[in-house]
Amino acid sequence: MATIKHYPARRRFLGTPTDYVVHLTKGHVRHEGVGQAFWFKPTTSVLSEVPATDQELPVLFHATTRDHQDVTVQTNVTFRFADPVIVAQRLDFGIFPPRPEGTGAAAGRQQVATIIGQLAQSRAVDHVATLPLTEALEVGVGQVRQVLTDALAADPRLTSTGIEVLGVHVLAVRPEADVEKALQTPVRERVQAEADRATYERRALAVERERTISENELASRIELARRREDLVAQEGTNARREAEEAAAAALIEARAAAERRDVEATARAQETRVVGEAEAAKDAAAMAVYADVDRGTLLALALRDAAGTLPKVDNLTITPDLLTGALAAFAQAAGGAR
Structure with a gap:
């Protein structure tokens, strides 16, 4: 928003980089542009301030389909003021002289919203009326966007007013x-x-x-x-x-x-047999030797053999009878030898 400073018989205008000011004196343009700063006479000057930035306008309205069903169309229109001088002349964006108290601020924005909103609604309603409900819900968003873009871009009233539509966005087409x-x-x-x-x-x-x-x-x-x-x-x-x-x-x-x-048994038997045969042969040889020996000799030999097996004799008693018999046997043996 621009600033106007008061001085005696003069005013000092200080603009902003986002608003386009138009200074008219007796119907002629004295100053115009963004970021302006100038002196002016309050008695002969009229100032208008038109936005120089892109403007967003949401538009919400109802439409009726071909099968008599009510739908709500939600759109958003982006526009700008291509010719601020014409806009200042056709719409109310005045900021000086000040308005009387109680009359409100300049109505230029409301006028633009009304113009664009009515144009968008009329064209969209006409197009939605040609579509059944199902088709409006399926392809209505794209079709309405294309119709509004073409219609607003070529609308003579907007062109003559200095308004340029930059784009249209259809956000939703919804039934009841x-x-x-x-x-x-x-x-x-x-x-x-x-x-x-x-x-x-x-x-x-x-x-x-x-x-x-x-x-x-x-x-x-x-x-x-x-x-x-x-x-x-x-x-x-x-x-x-x-x-x-x-x-x-x-x-x-x-x-x-x-x-x-x-x-082992065979070996023992063989050993026993050999030993027995040897002993038998020994005994037979001994018997053959003893066969020709007299009785006394045999008795002596028997006593000799028995002596080796007898126990130890500490005392020997010889009786007369035994001695007599022995002497008789010895004498008989000696006599036989002669």
Whole structure:
């Protein structure tokens, strides 16, 4: 907002970089532009301040479709004042002289909003009236935007007023609340059906996975049992083989022991036989030698042999009878020798 300083018989205007000022004196332009600073006479000067920046105007209105359904169209129009001098002459943007108290500020912005809003609403209403509700909701945003852009850009009133439309944005085309809810119901049902189907598929997949896991566990248990059976059978085979091997070894050992005993018995028998035969031969030879020896000699030999086996004799008593018999035998032996 520009600043006007008061001095005696003079005023000092200080502009801003965002507002375009137009200074008229007796109907002629004395100063114009943004960021102006000048002196002027209050008695002969009129000042208007037009925005130099881009302006945004939201427009909201109702329209009726071809099938008699009410829709709400929400748009936003971007515009600028291309010729501020013409705008100052056609619209009320005056800032000096001051307005009387109670009359309010300049109505230029409201006038622009009314002009653009009415133009946009009339063109949009005409176009929406040619569309059924479903088509208006599906493609209405793009079509209304194109219609408003073309219409506002070529509108002679805006051009003659010095207003340039830079762009139109259609934010929404919405039906009444109950109609919108009714239209959303099939979509919601379809979405819910898709969600239910996804849930069922997820549950079915979970059941299938659980079944697969159970089958795998059962197969693992069966395989484990089969391997345990094979292990038991193998252990039994091994134990039986070990027993057979042990029995065979014991049999071989018993046979070896029996054969060893037979050999030892045979050897002992042979030794006994040889010894007996030798002793028999010895005895036979001795008997053959003793066959021609007389009785006394045999008795002497017997006494000699018996003497080696008799116990120790400390005292010997010889009786007359024994001595008589011995002497008689000795004399008889001596007589026989002669």
